[in-house]
Amino acid sequence: MQAAIDEARKSLAEGGIPIGSVIVHQGRIIGRGHNRRVQQGSAILHGEMSALEDAGRQPASVYADATLYTTLSPCAMCSGAILLYGIKQVVIGEHHTFLGEEALLQSRGVNLQVLHDATCTGLMRRFIEDHPQLWNEDIGEQSEP
Numbered sequence: 001m002q003a004a005i006d007e008a009r010k011s012l013a014e015g016g017i018p019i020g021s022v023i024v025h026q027g028r029i030i031g032r033g034h035n036r037r038v039q040q041g042s043a044i045l046h047g048e049m050s051a052l053e054d055a056g057r058q059p060a061s062v063y064a065d066a067t068l069y070t071t072l073s074p075c076a077m078c079s080g081a082i083l084l085y086g087i088k089q090v091v092i093g094e095h096h097t098f099l100g101e102e103a104l105l106q107s108r109g110v111n112l113q114v115l116h117d118a119t120c121t122g123l124m125r126r127f128i129e130d131h132p133q134l135w136n137e138d139i140g141e142q143s144e145p
Contacts, residue, residue: 004020019071047072048082067090076100
């Protein structure tokens with residue numbers, strides 16, 4: 001999880017949203033990423049999507065045997081990618097600031113572990129407080145004018 005937190009901090013330092021993710025296969029990080037929507041003007045580069053992109057094309061057997069670590073509960077888009085690639089183990093830093101599609105993932109056989117990590121929660125709470133419009137944009141919610 002520390003590598004995912006490091007990725008979240010990297011995003012924040014770049015002016016982005018502090019969400020990080022890594023994919024681990026057989027004890028080795030094969031993909032790492034952080035939310036880069038702001039930095040790259042991307043519609044889809046959430047932390048998990050960035051880590052998948054970094055991992056590149058892998059055989060289905062690699063993803064099925066991998067663990068995805070993410071600092072925040074996965075949204076609908078990222079959960080869809082987790083299901084598409086058959087990742088069966090997801091470790092979540094926190095889900096207090098945002099509860100993603102955990103029920104969907106569990107209903108499809110994905111094993112979830114939520115760490116309730118104070119660092120992950122603190123990063124997100126501060127960011128949401130300081131940048132509510134940017135946060136709402138990231139999760140697809142309309143901000144008040």
